[in-house]
Amino acid sequence: MTITALDPSALPEPTGNYTHGTLVTGAERTVYVSGQVPWGEVPEDFDSQCRLVWANIGTVLAAASLGYGNLAKITTYLSDRRHREANARIRAEVLGEHRPAITIIIADIYAEEWLLEIEAVAVA
Numbered sequence: 001m002t003i004t005a006l007d008p009s010a011l012p013e014p015t016g017n018y019t020h021g022t023l024v025t026g027a028e029r030t031v032y033v034s035g036q037v038p039w040g041e042v043p044e045d046f047d048s049q050c051r052l053v054w055a056n057i058g059t060v061l062a063a064a065s066l067g068y069g070n071l072a073k074i075t076t077y078l079s080d081r082r083h084r085e086a087n088a089r090i091r092a093e094v095l096g097e098h099r100p101a102i103t104i105i106i107a108d109i110y111a112e113e114w115l116l117e118i119e120a121v122a123v124a
Contacts, residue, residue, distance in 0.1 A: 018102035027123040070122040
């Protein structure tokens, strides 16, 4: 199975750790990760919430014997655009060189104390 970044020359070069699209070939399994939030005792600061959400995603992926490198698509919902830079920084820490397709939406999150929610699609 391979996940290939699609960055057509007709589009601007992506900044950060994302790609304009992903081509998945040879996959036998697909995992849809429901929107993960900072469950439990919710930290007040964005960085802590974001790291907790990524840990939750990792837990779901591990249940299918997958890791962050299997992510093909990520959708992040932020409660405020001022969290964009911290979100990008932490996502880069978690994903390293892996560059899935990414969408970021500024939205009113379900619970007021949650500053973000992330859903994802992984393949294997």
